[in-house]
Amino acid sequence: MTFKEYLKQLNELAKDNPEALGLKVYTATDDEGNDFKPVYYSPALNCLTAGEINPAGTINAVVLN
Numbered sequence: 001m002t003f004k005e006y007l008k009q010l011n012e013l014a015k016d017n018p019e020a021l022g023l024k025v026y027t028a029t030d031d032e033g034n035d036f037k038p039v040y041y042s043p044a045l046n047c048l049t050a051g052e053i054n055p056a057g058t059i060n061a062v063v064l065n
Contacts, residue, residue, distance in 0.1 A: 041065040
């Protein structure tokens with residue numbers, strides 16, 4: 001998913017459910033949704049190489065820490 005697609009979905013969610021704007025944001029700890037943790041950090045631009053952050057590389061991803 002691109003950042004543009006992600007923002008579009010977030011904007012549609014907010015438009016259709018404005019009451020959700022005051023809710024806390026959580027992330028799943030795995031792809032099966034076995035546990036959820038609150039999101040504390042802002043998104044950041046980063047370079048990911050083989051799934052690892054590479055500070056010396058060219059920015060190629062928006063990372064949700």
